[in-house]
Amino acid sequence: MPDSLVERRSIDVVPDAERHGTAFSQFTLWVGANLQITAVVTGALAVVFGSNAFWAVLALLLGNVLGGAVMALHSAQGPRLGLPQMISSRAQFGVRGAIVPLLLVIVMYVGFFASGSVLAGQAVGELTHLGETTGIVLFALVTAVTATIGYRLIHTLGRIAGVVCALAFVYLGIRLLNRADLATLLHDRTFDTPLFLLAMSLSASWQLAFGPYVADYSRYLPRSTSPRATFSWTLAGTVLGSQWSMTFGALAAAAAGDAFIGNEVSYVVGLGGGAAVITSLLYFVIALGKLTVNVLNTYGGFMSMVTSVSGFRGRTTLSPRGRAAYIGAIMVAGTAVALLGKDSFLSSFKDFLLFLLTFFTPWSAINLVDYYAIAKERYDIPALSDPDGRYGAWRWRALITYAVGVLAQLPFLATHFYTGPLVEPLGGADISWIVGLVAPAALYWLLARGDSDRVPDRMILAPHQTEPRRATATSLAE
DSSP states (O other): OOGGGSOOOSSSOOOGGGOOOOTHHHHHHHHHHHSSHHHHHHHHHHHHTTOOHHHHHHHHHHHHHHHHHHHHHHHTHHHHHOSOGGGGGHHHHOTTTTHHHHHHHHHHHHHHHHHHHHHHHHHHHHHHTSOHHHHHHHHHHHHHHHHHHOHHHHHHHHHHHHHHHHHHHHHHHHHHHHHSOHHHHTOOOOOOHHHHHHHHHHHHHHHHTTTTTGGGGTTTSOTTSOHHHHHHHHHHHHHHHHHHHHHHHHHHHHHHGGGTTTOHHHHHHHTTOSOHHHHHHHHHHHHHHHHHHHHHHHHHHHHHHHHHHHHHHOOOOOOHHHHHHHHHHHHHHHHHHHHHHGGGHHHHHHHHHHHHHHHHHHHHHHHHIIIIIISTTOOBTGGGGOTTSTTOSOOHHHHHHHHHHHHHHGGGOBOSSOBOTTTTTTTTOOOHHHHHHHHHHHHHHHHHTTOGGGSOSSOBOOTTOOOOOGGGOOOTTO
């Protein structure tokens, strides 16, 4: 593969001369990333675990909007900083201290790579008639190659997947409503608070899990791009795509009952009507949708691994061979997890989502409070690579806040392998993610607001960056 086809940047600052695109690109990318089978399964889980379809859909919408707003605030940092998302964590945690949330982020990427490969592997296996295991391996290889090529191909793939998957979901929605009456599916309006909060937590965790890498895909936008535009188009794309998929999943699970559990891909494809051509197309659509988001996970994992290593080695550039090696490591780890866990996917995925949420809500809270409320978008970008600089190697205020934020959620967490002591008094409701946002946000504000030496008077740019005119760069912090 010629080097010219492969993205040259990794965790280094994107020069202004290489910036391109518009904020609308965030809409097309995130619609495409969310119109896919794992989002369908996430919506179905709300019904599988006991909620009726009516309240499940509303709870999923609320979670998508709330979690999506947090995720989109991270996206708005990309054009301003020109850096991958997790590099900005060094301003809060220190150049080396940022490795603490980074290690958990890498685990998340491997987990999502694995879960996506299970569902896509089923589709590829059926499409090629080579079986599920071979399908998982083939899908993983295509994912790795696409992620190696990088940013432009990822956005192109998102645009294509958005259109193709949208058409497929319209068709599948019509087929579903021909099979099951919508009024009947939504007839049960019995409200159950714990189940409502569970459904909301599922969709909120889906959105919050994008937070650690969302700015990776907005960092090439020109610095003059309005943060409000980046925020709005990201929010619109991720809420529309995810809610569309999750609503379909909730209705499909309500219509299918036990027939959906363990047969997610075959059930969705079966809605197509059984014609060989339609069946093949639907398997292709499932694989394409999963390819889009799995590439995001692989690319984000690559960025996080490089960020972790560079905090100790100091290098911010990477050769194409090094890039391929990092991505290959993620592919091997994710594929191994997929092959080991493919037979217990559904219940494991629900616990995986909720457990991950306990580690990423405190990180989001700290990052956003620091960027928008304390630093007010003023970072010293060269110092983000210098452990002896403004941000230091380890920032204990952030690390302690992060630990407190994680621990504060445990009494409210409800999963199969652990249930906190305050879950039962709350009627079984899981509100851990709300605690995980509010508690560390408040604590970090109290601990870090007087840390004036860490905040420069203005944004300090890398030598090849220029400050945009304020008239074209309306700040979210103003």
